[in-house]
Amino acid sequence: PLRAIAFLLNEAPDNSVIRVSAYRLTDLAAIDLLVHAGARTEVRVILHPCKANQDGLSEFVSSFGKVGRAVLLEHVEIRLANITGAPCESNKLSMHMKSIVTDTHATFGSYNLSAFARVANWEELCVVETTNTQTARFDALWEKLAQRAAENFYACLQNVTPGPRRRARIEQRNAVVRRQDQEQRDRAAAAAATAAKQTKKPRAK
Numbered sequence: 001p002l003r004a005i006a007f008l009l010n011e012a013p014d015n016s017v018i019r020v021s022a023y024r025l026t027d028l029a030a031i032d033l034l035v036h037a038g039a040r041t042e043v044r045v046i047l048h049p050c051k052a053n054q055d056g057l058s059e060f061v062s063s064f065g066k067v068g069r070a071v072l073l074e075h076v077e078i079r080l081a082n083i084t085g086a087p088c089e090s091n092k093l094s095m096h097m098k099s100i101v102t103d104t105h106a107t108f109g110s111y112n113l114s115a116f117a118r119v120a121n122w123e124e125l126c127v128v129e130t131t132n133t134q135t136a137r138f139d140a141l142w143e144k145l146a147q148r149a150a151e152n153f154y155a156c157l158q159n160v161t162p163g164p165r166r167r168a169r170i171e172q173r174n175a176v177v178r179r180q181d182q183e184q185r186d187r188a189a190a191a192a193a194t195a196a197k198q199t200k201k202p203r204a205k
Contacts, residue, residue, distance in 0.1 A: 001111045001125035002029060002118050005100060008127065009037040012102040019138040020045040021097035024112035026056030028063065031072070031113075038075025044142060047150065048095040049080040056114075058156035069156070074163045078150035079142065101138060106130045146176040 012018050018034075018041050025031060025047055034043050047053055057078075061069040081095030100107045109124040110117075117123050151157040162170060 001109075001123055002027070002033075004125055004127060005030070005107065006033055008100060008102060008105055008107065009033055011104065012037065012041050013104070014040045015042075016103045017042045017044060017135075019099075019101040019135065019142075021095070021099045021138065022046070022053075022113050023048045023094065023096050023098055024056075024114040024117070025053050026059075027113050027115045027118055028056075028060050029115075029118070031056070031060045031076075035072055035075045043076045044138075045076060045078045046095065046097075046138070046141060046145065047078050047080055049083060049153065054154050054156065057150070057154060061156050066160075070160050070163065073151065073157060073160050074166050077166075077169055078157075079145040080148045080150055080153055082145065082148060099134075101130055101134050104130055106134050143176060146173050146180065149173065 009018065018037055020034065020043065022045055025045065034045070037043055057072075060072065064071075083093040083095060098107075098109065098112055105127055106129070107125055107127050109126050110121075111123040111125040151160070
C-alpha cells in the first residue's frame, strides 16, 4: 500500500492540494513521503490527536534534528481533529478516517500510516477517482479546525522560526480565525437580540 501511496503523491499536480485524513501517522517512511510531496504541493493533514501520533512525529523530528522539524512544518500543515465535547458526551470520539485525496485520485480502506500496518497487518487500500464531494467535505472540516494547528499542541513541533510558506499559511489561518470569531460574536449578538424581543413585555394601555 505504501508504494501505491508514493505513486499517488508523485502523480499529484504541482501546486495542487493533497488532503490527508489520518487516524495514525507514525510510519517514518510515510511522513517522509508527505514531506517530499509538500516540496511542490500543499499537503494538509487532519490527524487524530493521540500520544501515538505525537510520539511518531517526535521520532521523525528527532531523527533529522532541527532541520527536519523545520522542513516538516514548512512542507506539511497538520491540524488536530476535535474529538471532545458535543455530540459525544463521553468524550471518546475518534477521527478514524484513513484517506488521501489529490486532485485526481483518492484512497480509502483500512490502511493506517503506521509501520505495523505496512509490515504486519492484513490491510486494504482502494484507489478511486477524486470527486468534488470528497474535496469539499475535507475543505469544510479543515477550515473548522483553523485553531487546532498541531504545533499549538505538540511540543516537538514548537519553537521553529517559520519559513516563507509556513508564514503565509499562518497569516491565512489567523485571518480565518478572526473571521470565525467575528461570526460567532455576530451570532451571539443576534441571539441576544432575539431573546430580548421575546421577553420584552408589552406596555399597558
